[in-house]
Amino acid sequence: MGHDTAEWVFVAIVIAVLIYVGVDSWIVQKAVEDVPADAEVIKVTGQQWFWSFEHADGTKEISTLHVKKGHAYVFEIYSRDVMHSFNIPDWVVFEDAVPGHTNHAWFAPDTAGTYPIQCREYCGLLHYNMRGSLVVEDDKS
Amino acid sequence: MKTLIAISIITLVAVALVSQLHFAHAQLAQQTSAKQYINLRAEVWNEFFRMTTAAFTVGAIVSGTMIWLVWRFRESNPKNKSPTKWEHLEDPTSGSYEEEGH
Numbered sequence A: 001m002g003h004d005t006a007e008w009v010f011v012a013i014v015i016a017v018l019i020y021v022g023v024d025s026w027i028v029q030k031a032v033e034d035v036p037a038d039a040e041v042i043k044v045t046g047q048q049w050f051w052s053f054e055h056a057d058g059t060k061e062i063s064t065l066h067v068k069k070g071h072a073y074v075f076e077i078y079s080r081d082v083m084h085s086f087n088i089p090d091w092v093v094f095e096d097a098v099p100g101h102t103n104h105a106w107f108a109p110d111t112a113g114t115y116p117i118q119c120r121e122y123c124g125l126l127h128y129n130m131r132g133s134l135v136v137e138d139d140k141s
Numbered sequence B: 001m002k003t004l005i006a007i008s009i010i011t012l013v014a015v016a017l018v019s020q021l022h023f024a025h026a027q028l029a030q031q032t033s034a035k036q037y038i039n040l041r042a043e044v045w046n047e048f049f050r051m052t053t054a055a056f057t058v059g060a061i062v063s064g065t066m067i068w069l070v071w072r073f074r075e076s077n078p079k080n081k082s083p084t085k086w087e088h089l090e091d092p093t094s095g096s097y098e099e100e101g102h
Helices: A003-033 B002-030 B040-072
Strands: A040-047 A050-054 A060-062 A064-068 A073-079 A084-088 A093-097 A103-107 A113-119 A131-137
Touching: A003 B002, A003 B040, A040 A084, A040 A093, A060 A064, A073 A084, A073 A093, A093 A103, B002 B040
Parallel strands: A040 A073, A064 A131
Antiparallel strands: A040 A050, A050 A060, A073 A103, A084 A093, A084 A113, A113 A131
């Protein structure tokens, strides 16, 4: 094997790895961002310094959000004042709340329990205390 | 050298295929029930580990090549007792060794 061949094999391996990284990331990103058709919409509004939620049936909650296990939910995230960031660390929900713009994130909890919600964008004096709770309940229906 | 390259390529293909098979299998399983949703946390962490594997593979190839270069072309290597064909050139940066007749 000449030097040229060895060098081309080296280049080909690196290109193959890069193509694999790109294709695999694209497939996973598509799967992760693909919101299920039956996902229930929950409007999430961030404002200094608490979260409020509105379910599809009009039910409103402040700071504590109740959802049912085994259902998919899509959050429409919005801010009334400054930049916030809606984060439920246990369920990989992490999206900016921007004034004048609605962002989306979805999740489908499969374990009942109480999980923390917190703001992840410094939004003023009481940012540290802009917390909430996600309560995932067993679906008895 | 050929064996090393062949093993590297086979390993790479295996690493790429195994993860894709897992993913395809998970997607097929998902289609069995409309109420089954992908586990975002699992997908994200799986992707992280696959990317880590790819990064370490590239790192191993690059660092392995450099280690081989240093070992092969060290002064004490018996193979380096006589100058290489490139070192016969007065100015190795000009022309090619074929033209010089080596």
